[in-house]
Amino acid sequence: MSLLNAGVFDGGDASRTAASQIASQVKSSPSGFPAGDVTSLADALRDGAKGTAAKREGACVVIETVAKEAKAAAEHQTVALVADLLKCCADKHSKETQTAASAAMEALARTMSAHGLRAVLPSLLEAMDPKEKWQTMVGALNFLAVFAQCSPMSTSEALNDVIPVVTQMVNDSKEEVSVAARECLSKICESIDNRDVEPFIPALVSATIDHEEVIECVQKLASTTFVQTVTAAPLALIAPLLLLGFRVRSTATKRMCAVIINNMSKLVEDPEDAAPFLPKLMPALEKAKEEVTDPEARAVCGKAFEQLQSIEERLKTHNSVKAVPDVVAKEVANAGVAKDKAAYVQTLVCSLVNCKVHDDDDWADELKAYGVDEATAKKLFAPLAKLYFTDAIEEEEDDDAELLCDCKFTLAYGSKVLLHNTKLKLRRGHKYGLLGGNDSGKTTLMRSIANEQVDGFPPASELRTVFVEADIIGELSDLPCVDYILADPRIKKAGITEEVVERMLISVGFGEMQNGARNLVTFLSGGWRMKLALARAMCLNADILLMDEPTNHLDVMNVKWVEEYLLGLKNVTCIIVSHDTGLLDRVCNNIIAIDSLKLKQSRGNLSDYVAKNPKARSFFELKSSTGFVMRFPQPGFIEGVKTKTKPLMKMAGVTYTYPVNQEPTVKDVTVQVSLASRVACVGPNGVGKSTMIKLLTGEVVPQEGTVWKHPNARVAYVAQHAFHHIEQHL
Known part of the structure; x- marks a missing residue:
């Protein structure tokens, strides 16, 4: 039975009165409009005759009123009428129809599901075609601008499809289109959820409109330290500007574009996000690395090109985490969603997957308005989460040891990102070997944990963490060993007595020395300095020991002593950085490897890990990964020395x-x-x-x-600790 009465197509106040009655009936109906009414509305909107203008106006008024008052009840039906509404925005016979169509579009943009954009996006993009009437183009642009403010998440997910089309319209010859396009571009770009990029969005939008500002905009971006995960949304805005930057004659601008690409591409977690931009960025970089005259700038372009190549390689073995409509449709059908709403629910679910909404309660809240109860929503979530949200599914661990830490964080050293959006999980009593190439951030990570600079890591009040390194503070080096330890602020805070410190020093072997625990620190060899650091850590009764090269400068007997000591710590967790493969094999039962700005944990000792990851063997080989060869200068002739044995x-x-x-x-x-x-x-x-x-x-x-x-002999002396703190002075 039709809900559309005769008065609805009369236009003006008659249509509004009738539309209000229809909206209340639609709101109370579980399926929205009867199927025949949707067809009648579509036919009315498409009838472009001069004499049927009131009919078109009435249809627009009904859609507007139902969107405002009945909201989601008929949304699955009204979104199908967007293309017809956009045509009515340019109705040549009736200004009233144009106004009513624009109002209906705005009402839909404000009230429709936050994940419904993909249901109307094809119609919107088609309406932005230059061959369409300008009012239709403006109607589509205004819809997107309003929707972006109401639903930034799904707008951000669609930016890669939207920005290229809107960008072409910002300098349209028709002023109304140009103004609407610029407003739309600003609004949709505000949906970009990246704290690194957000401060530059106005400048990026301005440069997109006026290409004269590209160089200045690139300079601003190049000075930024990127630490946030880079998705398709910021790339959709930035990539076209970088391409413009590569067309500039200035070598400095090309270099800065390469720096931005290099920095951002390291933070791309899903290679599919970068895939659409590779076909244009890679040729631009390849050309720059061959043609730029400055060798240093060429090298920077080369590094950026290698980064994009690595993303291209990842794509070859990457399992897509983008929703496949057919797969989602099957799960929607299996969950028992009503057939008349199944297609629209499928669109919403695809958006929930692509926007990475990992909480099943959020799914239930989103789908509730479309006839999907909580149980059905969670029934939908379970198989799709397993398929697409691989990071959200935690590996079950057959381990009953106490969980000390389970955190997710990003770590940078100066402007260099060392770890990005990575997880760290530690259990009591486990011994972890920390692996990674030179300059990968192993020591920085441990120092940051000790200094409480890692987000989510338990504070010192909950978990006592001690960084063990053979560091001797210069101004305290003339103290006896006991006093040196007692001067440590942590020892003072813990209220540890001199007797306890002396007992610990003797337990690690200081009793064998001439002055025992009273020996001056400045005269300790490298091995004894490490023992001093261990004694200090033992005094603090740590929950977690962070050990940087604990066997450096130790003789065989003392290495064995350290191994036995660590193995005897049943309730203390250790993270060990060492080039001693024997130590890592005999002591560690877990390995944490730094790879592609992530911490990757696996069970077993070093041999077990290397068997699965042969590349890790290079961390312990005496050769340069970059091909660098150390060459000492050839010594000159020394007077009076004729033979090599003199x-x-x-x-x-x-x-x-x-x-x-x-x-x-x-x-x-x-x-x-x-x-x-x-x-x-x-x-x-x-x-x-x-x-x-x-x-x-x-x-x-x-x-x-x-x-x-010999007076002419030149001698180089490299002491044990000569480079111990060199990274602090670079």
């Missing part, structure tokens, strides 16, 4: 005792060094290896014996 440096009968010691560290030592010498100096920690070299180089003066060096 001494250049020598000492005889040398004895040296540190000021605080009673017994000499080295006694009656005689050595000589020639051009042919290749000497390994070995021995347990603390026996005087470094002291002997310091005596030979003249850094320390002996109390007995003689030291001689």
